[in-house]
Amino acid sequence: MRIGMIGGGGVAQTLGAALAAQGQDVVIGIRNPSPEELAKPRAQAVPLAEWRARTGAKVASFAETAAGAEVIFNVTQGQHSVAALHAAGAKNLAGKVLIDVANPLDFSAGMPPFLDRALSGPTSLGEAIQAAFPEARVVKAFNTIAAAVMVNPGLIPGAHDLFLSGNDAEAKAVAAGIARSFGWTSLVDLGDITGARAQEAVLPIWVRLWMTGGSPMINLKVVRA
Amino acid sequence: MRIGMIGGGGVAQTLGAALAAQGQDVVIGIRNPSPEELAKPRAQAVPLAEWRARTGAKVASFAETAAGAEVIFNVTQGQHSVAALHAAGAKNLAGKVLIDVANPLDFSAGMPPFLDRALSGPTSLGEAIQAAFPEARVVKAFNTIAAAVMVNPGLIPGAHDLFLSGNDAEAKAVAAGIARSFGWTSLVDLGDITGARAQEAVLPIWVRLWMTGGSPMINLKVVRA
Numbered sequence: 001m002r003i004g005m006i007g008g009g010g011v012a013q014t015l016g017a018a019l020a021a022q023g024q025d026v027v028i029g030i031r032n033p034s035p036e037e038l039a040k041p042r043a044q045a046v047p048l049a050e051w052r053a054r055t056g057a058k059v060a061s062f063a064e065t066a067a068g069a070e071v072i073f074n075v076t077q078g079q080h081s082v083a084a085l086h087a088a089g090a091k092n093l094a095g096k097v098l099i100d101v102a103n104p105l106d107f108s109a110g111m112p113p114f115l116d117r118a119l120s121g122p123t124s125l126g127e128a129i130q131a132a133f134p135e136a137r138v139v140k141a142f143n144t145i146a147a148a149v150m151v152n153p154g155l156i157p158g159a160h161d162l163f164l165s166g167n168d169a170e171a172k173a174v175a176a177g178i179a180r181s182f183g184w185t186s187l188v189d190l191g192d193i194t195g196a197r198a199q200e201a202v203l204p205i206w207v208r209l210w211m212t213g214g215s216p217m218i219n220l221k222v223v224r225a
Numbered sequence: 226m227r228i229g230m231i232g233g234g235g236v237a238q239t240l241g242a243a244l245a246a247q248g249q250d251v252v253i254g255i256r257n258p259s260p261e262e263l264a265k266p267r268a269q270a271v272p273l274a275e276w277r278a279r280t281g282a283k284v285a286s287f288a289e290t291a292a293g294a295e296v297i298f299n300v301t302q303g304q305h306s307v308a309a310l311h312a313a314g315a316k317n318l319a320g321k322v323l324i325d326v327a328n329p330l331d332f333s334a335g336m337p338p339f340l341d342r343a344l345s346g347p348t349s350l351g352e353a354i355q356a357a358f359p360e361a362r363v364v365k366a367f368n369t370i371a372a373a374v375m376v377n378p379g380l381i382p383g384a385h386d387l388f389l390s391g392n393d394a395e396a397k398a399v400a401a402g403i404a405r406s407f408g409w410t411s412l413v414d415l416g417d418i419t420g421a422r423a424q425e426a427v428l429p430i431w432v433r434l435w436m437t438g439g440s441p442m443i444n445l446k447v448v449r450a
Contacts (some may be wrong), residue, residue: 106346114346114422121331121339160448163430191437197339198433201426205388208423209447212416217450222434223385225442 004029004069006062006088007076010045011101011147015073017055018151022181026057029065031087066092071099071174072136078104078125078200079116082132094135097171099178100126100196101142101150103203112207115200126196130167137171139164140196141179144206146216151182153219160219161188163202165195188222229254229294231287231313232301235270236326236372240298242280243376247406251282254290256312291317296324296399297361303329303350303425304341307357319360322396324403325351325421326367326375328428337432340425351421355392362396364389365421366404369431371441376407378444385444386413388427390420413447 001024005012008030020026028048030037038049038059045051048059066072066088076084081102085093104119119125126140141164142150149155153162162184166172176187190198202220210216226249230237233255245251253273255262263274263284270276273284291297291313301309306327310318329344344350351365366389367375374380378387387409391397401412415423427445435441 109347112422115426117342117346121342121345122334156448156450158448188434189437190433195433195437197337198430201340201429204426205423208415208420209413209449212414212420213449215450219448221446221448223381223383223444223446224434224438225381225440 001025002068002070003027004065004072006065006072006074006084008045008048008059009042009075011150012073012075013045013051014147014151015075015101015142016057017051018182020055020057026055027065027068028057028059029062029088030059031062031084033059033061062088063092066096069096071097071178074098074100074102074129076102078102078119079106081125082128085129085133090133090135093133096136097174098129098133098136098138099142099175100129100138100140103143103200105203112204112211115203120197120200124194124196124200126165126193126200130193137166137168138193139166139168139171139175140193140199141175143199144202145219149217149219153183156217156219159186160221161186163188163190163195163199165190165193165199167192226250227293227295228252229290229297231290231297231299231309233270233273233284234267234300236375237298237300238270238276239372239376240300240326240367241282242276243407245280245282251280252290252293253282253284254287254313255284256287256309258284258286287313288317291321294321296322296403299323299325299327299354301327303327303344304331306350307353310354310358315358315360318358321361322399323354323358323361323363324367324400325354325363325365328368328425330428337429337436340428345422345425349419349421349425351390351418351425355418362391362393363418364391364393364396364400365418365424366400368424369427370444374442374444378408381442381444384411385446386411388413388415388420388424390415390418390424392417
């Protein structure tokens with residue numbers, strides 16, 4: 001599968017490396033893939049030149065990455081996701097499975113972040129992306145756990161859940177297949193893309209559990225009667 | 226223990242009946258405890274006259290209820306909680322354990338509700354109550370499950386969690402003791418009252434799980450590495 005990551009941070013690198021290790025054709029897309037940019041240190045991640053050497057995958061521009069991909073991951077900071085996806089180009093997203101991993105976190109009041117008011121409440125980042133790119137097949141997934149857990153759920157022992165939502169059943173099945181390839185066995189389908197409101201609202205409790213417990217190796221399990 | 230419920234709806238009636246059945250001295254407080262008001266049908270609850278007859282507990286005004294109680298539950302609709310507690314009287318709350326069970330749900334866009342913008346993001350209802358009544362010892366608890374589960378966690382089989390937060394360790398211990406008396410064994414302390422942001426943010430996913438799964442008999446279990 002030809003997979004493009006929109007964003008070059010720690011989540012992009014972790015997901016991209018895991019997919020490249022499966023033999024997928026992975027490209028990380030950033031705004032300006034110059035040699036200087038690829039050599040730069042990155043927060044909670046390695047320089048992209050180093051990531052490229054380690055994985056054998058590629059780094060390209062947002063637009064090249066999206067144009068060449070069958071499945072696209074949005075792994076940008078949530079407040080900037082719609083702008084980054086516009087830079088990737090609506091025509092390059094049309095018809096594609098677009099897995100939205102981002103969270104619209106607002107750090108303007110320091111830690112802990114809260115959900116951006118323009119992208120929460122009666123809406124969500126997932127919905128904003130689907131509205132901005134109506135021809136993309138948006139699936140919200142992987143946004144409620146640490147990057148290391150996304151690609152290796154066994155890092156947290158026992159049963160715990162991965163949430164998915166989206167309007168396109170086939171696109172959701174593609175995202176679910178990728179999740180299963182990482183070892184996820186318990187997928188919770190939250191329905192259409194308005195389910196992204198619920199998935200993004202997990203962040204405040206996830207961050208709080210990290211702050212009070214000392215580790216981001218946390219997930220939730222839904223328990224029903 | 227003398228326990229006052231501020232609010233007379235289904236949550237107040239369920240918690241109040243369970244505490245009265247333990248032999249606690251329970252009073253439900255409403256704005257206007259007239260015979261006409263007590264005879265009125267109530268949404269997802271019985272008329273208070275009927276509740277009173279069933280439980281042997283009492284119904285009084287907000288202020289009388291708060292004045293006579295050692296432990297007070299806020300079981301009003303979250304958008305109206307601060308006003309209801311003002312009607313109960315700051316002096317009647319001073320020094321008391323005040324267990325805030327309410328959620329600041331905004332139904333103005335229909336179902337599903339979202340978190341009231343004035344009481345979410347970088348704040349919460351729990352914090353707003355603590356700020357409005359600095360002498361009360363506010364504990365956020367019981368707000369992430371259906372009323373029937375609050376008083377009988379065994380309705381949902383297996384391990385699942387009750388979240389608590391608050392600034393006063395002794396008040397949290399009182400709330401935890403009440404939870405244990407209902408059968409809760411797994412309590413997750415989220416720290417000071419800013420933890421209420423996380424607890425209230427559980428509502429969007431809880432409501433979504435109800436909508437997609439067909440039953441409110443749902444809770445979450447935190448799973449850690």
